[in-house]
Amino acid sequence: MRSVSVIGIGETKMGKLPDQSLRDLIQEAGVKAIQDAKVDKNQIQALYIGNFNGSQLVNQSHVNALASEVLGLGSIPTIRTEGACASGSLAFRQAYIAVASGLYDVVLVGGAEKMTHQDTNTVTSAIASAADAELEVNLGTTFPSIFAMIANRYMYEYGDVRDAMATCAVQNHNHALLNPDAQLHKKIDIEKVKAGVPVADPFTVYDCSLVSDGAAFTVLAATNVAKQYTDQPLIEVIGSGHAGDTLTIAAKSSITTFRATVNAAEEAYRMARLSPSDIDLAEVHDCFTITQIINIEDLGFFEKGKGAKAVLSGETTFGGRIPINTSGGLKAKGHPIGATGISQIYEVVTQLRGKAGDRQVKNAQIGLTHNLGGTGATCLVHIFKKV
Amino acid sequence: MRSVSVIGIGETKMGKLPDQSLRDLIQEAGVKAIQDAKVDKNQIQALYIGNFNGSQLVNQSHVNALASEVLGLGSIPTIRTEGACASGSLAFRQAYIAVASGLYDVVLVGGAEKMTHQDTNTVTSAIASAADAELEVNLGTTFPSIFAMIANRYMYEYGDVRDAMATCAVQNHNHALLNPDAQLHKKIDIEKVKAGVPVADPFTVYDCSLVSDGAAFTVLAATNVAKQYTDQPLIEVIGSGHAGDTLTIAAKSSITTFRATVNAAEEAYRMARLSPSDIDLAEVHDCFTITQIINIEDLGFFEKGKGAKAVLSGETTFGGRIPINTSGGLKAKGHPIGATGISQIYEVVTQLRGKAGDRQVKNAQIGLTHNLGGTGATCLVHIFKKV
Numbered sequence: 120m121r122s123v124s125v126i127g128i129g130e131t132k133m134g135k136l137p138d139q140s141l142r143d144l145i146q147e148a149g150v151k152a153i154q155d156a157k158v159d160k161n162q163i164q165a166l167y168i169g170n171f172n173g174s175q176l177v178n179q180s181h182v183n184a185l186a187s188e189v190l191g192l193g194s195i196p197t198i199r200t201e202g203a204c205a206s207g208s209l210a211f212r213q214a215y216i217a218v219a220s221g222l223y224d225v226v227l228v229g230g231a232e233k234m235t236h237q238d239t240n241t242v243t244s245a246i247a248s249a250a251d252a253e254l255e256v257n258l259g260t261t262f263p264s265i266f267a268m269i270a271n272r273y274m275y276e277y278g279d280v281r282d283a284m285a286t287c288a289v290q291n292h293n294h295a296l297l298n299p300d301a302q303l304h305k306k307i308d309i310e311k312v313k314a315g316v317p318v319a320d321p322f323t324v325y326d327c328s329l330v331s332d333g334a335a336f337t338v339l340a341a342t343n344v345a346k347q348y349t350d351q352p353l354i355e356v357i358g359s360g361h362a363g364d365t366l367t368i369a370a371k372s373s374i375t376t377f378r379a380t381v382n383a384a385e386e387a388y389r390m391a392r393l394s395p396s397d398i399d400l401a402e403v404h405d406c407f408t409i410t411q412i413i414n415i416e417d418l419g420f421f422e423k424g425k426g427a428k429a430v431l432s433g434e435t436t437f438g439g440r441i442p443i444n445t446s447g448g449l450k451a452k453g454h455p456i457g458a459t460g461i462s463q464i465y466e467v468v469t470q471l472r473g474k475a476g477d478r479q480v481k482n483a484q485i486g487l488t489h490n491l492g493g494t495g496a497t498c499l500v501h502i503f504k505k506v
Numbered sequence: 507m508r509s510v511s512v513i514g515i516g517e518t519k520m521g522k523l524p525d526q527s528l529r530d531l532i533q534e535a536g537v538k539a540i541q542d543a544k545v546d547k548n549q550i551q552a553l554y555i556g557n558f559n560g561s562q563l564v565n566q567s568h569v570n571a572l573a574s575e576v577l578g579l580g581s582i583p584t585i586r587t588e589g590a591c592a593s594g595s596l597a598f599r600q601a602y603i604a605v606a607s608g609l610y611d612v613v614l615v616g617g618a619e620k621m622t623h624q625d626t627n628t629v630t631s632a633i634a635s636a637a638d639a640e641l642e643v644n645l646g647t648t649f650p651s652i653f654a655m656i657a658n659r660y661m662y663e664y665g666d667v668r669d670a671m672a673t674c675a676v677q678n679h680n681h682a683l684l685n686p687d688a689q690l691h692k693k694i695d696i697e698k699v700k701a702g703v704p705v706a707d708p709f710t711v712y713d714c715s716l717v718s719d720g721a722a723f724t725v726l727a728a729t730n731v732a733k734q735y736t737d738q739p740l741i742e743v744i745g746s747g748h749a750g751d752t753l754t755i756a757a758k759s760s761i762t763t764f765r766a767t768v769n770a771a772e773e774a775y776r777m778a779r780l781s782p783s784d785i786d787l788a789e790v791h792d793c794f795t796i797t798q799i800i801n802i803e804d805l806g807f808f809e810k811g812k813g814a815k816a817v818l819s820g821e822t823t824f825g826g827r828i829p830i831n832t833s834g835g836l837k838a839k840g841h842p843i844g845a846t847g848i849s850q851i852y853e854v855v856t857q858l859r860g861k862a863g864d865r866q867v868k869n870a871q872i873g874l875t876h877n878l879g880g881t882g883a884t885c886l887v888h889i890f891k892k893v
Contacts, residue, residue, distance in 0.1 A: 120608065165748075172561050174559050178643060180635040181753060181879060181880050181884070184879070184880055184883035188757060194749050194750055194765050194766060194769050195749070196748035198587060198600070198748075198884075199588045200587060202571070202586055209585050213585070216600075217603055220507060220606065220609075222607075247565075248560075248567040250568075251575075252566040256565060361585075362581050363574050363579075370575060492568060492571070493571055496571035497568070497584060
């Protein structure tokens with residue numbers, strides 16, 4: 120398998136974008152990535168796109184063909200991948216494998232979702248289709264209720280982490296203040312989080328990620344041809360890991376650690392020949408505040424049961440041991456589901472290029488993305504390095 | 507890229523299966539394929555599954571995680587692919603690339619769809635999501651109406667092919683009589699086709715493929731390790747091609763030839779170092795009778811404009827130049843959308859193993875599958891050879 124690098128990135132603003140349809144979002148982000156990579160679109164040999172649920176949200180399946188037409192890509196092969204909230208990074212990994220194998224030299228990889236035009240019940244139901252329809256959703260299960268159970272179990276096992284959960288939200292909101300693409304630019308504090316509108320105990324609305332429109336794209340190229348196109352620093356994919364777990368929460372061996380994360384991370388670290396302490400910054404899947412705490416433990420950044428303390432002591436924000444979700448994360452940058460995995464990569468590439476402006480992590484050399492689908496059922500971890 | 511072979515296959519019956527949910531279909535076909543391959547399920551390193559629209563049809567997205575749980579596959583990486591009616595073979599190609607690249611040695615690839623519990627309007631609308639929601643479906647477009655336009659245009663360019671279209675249906679029904687997994691076991695004739703309930707001129711109900719429940723799975727392995735598992739003949743993947751086209755019909759350069767088919771076939775033939783005349787049998791995507799005629803021309807089996815004549819003269823059934831859709835095809839075996847591409851491979855592998863019973867094509871050595879999504883917008887062609 121040969122070396123592969125990211126040579127172009129593009130994304131839309133995230134948020135409530137009533138003037139942009141799914142096709143418009145794809146067009147904006149796709150064109151930005153192609154222009155950023157300085158490739159001619161005729162040089163793109165394949166298109167991979169993550170979309171979670173255009174079928175229910177905009178009555179649009181077959182989003183790969185839509186994207187190809189909108190971007191004028193002719194007759195190239197295209198594919199849509201789906202794995203709930205991990206749909207975008209599933210596309211990225213398939214594209215990575217195809218380029219690494221030698222099949223293609225230059226490919227376009229994106230993700231997109233249009234959500235905010237639907238009412239809350241429709242969106243909640245569409246998202247719930249990522250859980251088990253027969254065994255969970257038929258009983259009234261939604262994702263806030265599942266992850267609230269996880270939060271309660273976590274606190275049963277490891278003690279009260281309510282303030283640390285709230286602090287994840289506060290930090291991610293602070294980070295988003297520095298990201299022009301973020302959906303929310305709103306400073307909050309721990310008390311505001313805890314006093315928010317209740318969603319599912321212990322969550323208030325501030326513990327939950329956002330409903331968003333958005334799209335993000337990257338251009339991937341074999342590293343040995345990448346220098347033909349770009350004069351920016353190459354950002355090499357040095358680790359790629361992918362693992363899964365049962366769909367239902369009832370069948371899992373633990374719900375306070377996600378083995379899909381542990382196994383995907385192990386594969387990515389092994390490939391990169393790195394350990395968690397080598398990572399300078401990470402975008403992790405903060406669908407709920409408790410998930411961020413579990414993730415930073417499962418990824419090995421902090422010991423099991425010590426994630427909350429690390430958050431409270433500032434280790435996960437600027438100046439700390441490892442800044443987490445400098446983009447603002449799903450919590451404050453936004454969570455257009457199919458786009459999220461690619462938008463995480465957008466942020467890490469921007470940081471490694473040294474182009475993150477006021478939110479730049481100093482001397483960032485190695486970054487990690489972690490994208491989780493469903494109740495920890497599909498997980499992808501990628502590690503990037505400035506060449 | 508190293509050689510890859512199919513070492514196991516399994517499928518459900520196709521049809522109206524009210525006692526089987528999506529999970530039941532996946533379980534039955536998946537277990538059959540694993541048992542046929544004689545692999546221990548712990549040896550399976552990844553799962554790829556095609557599903558078109560579980561989201562709208564059974565409120566189930568994230569079908570990859572469902573399948574992994576149902577089949578007891580633990581923490582392996584899983585992925586769902588979607589590209590309308592080509593969803594199954596998209597999964598197959600991604601799996602093929604991953605094994606050929608050396609990433610995995612043994613993978614499970616399936617497809618599944620549950621459709622028949624829904625009323626006709628719901629199913630028609632769910633299928634229509636494979637066309638352009640904004641530019642086509644909003645105007646009332648459905649797939650029967652699109653392909654009826656294509657049939658009329660074809661007859662404008664090449665003359666009356668009504669009897670040949672009807673003969674495609676007759677032949678596929680005849681083939682299905684010999685396939686125990688087929689949905690329909692019903693002999694018809696040209697007059698019955700033409701006198702059927704009108705759907706969209708010139709189509710009657712007999713020109714249209716079926717609404718079906720079903721699942722199909724295959725086990726793929728690197729050829730150099732395959733002999734560890736199976737004592738059956740290895741069926742090698744000697745050609746894989748994938749191409750696309752615009753989503754909308756209005757943007758296509760022609761609607762009487764699908765350039766996605768032409769380009770995917772060209773890639774597959776080039777990789778296999780074969781020409782169309784080397785193919786002994788083929789499963790082609792007969793979503794409508796006119797599509798079968800266009801496909802056998804686009805695949806190079808017959809000259810453009812000569813497909814109808816070949817059908818009428820018996821070249822596409824047993825004893826002819828190249829038996830097409832010996833399974834019964836989408837028309838009579840059935841069309842559980844996400845499963846179709848894998849079920850085509852099931853048929854070709856069965857034929858190449860010499861295990862097709864009363865429908866066996868004599869001395870079949872090389873077979874081809876052709877799977878088409880939307881209005882010719884996503885196409886995959888695979889070529890198989892008995893080693």
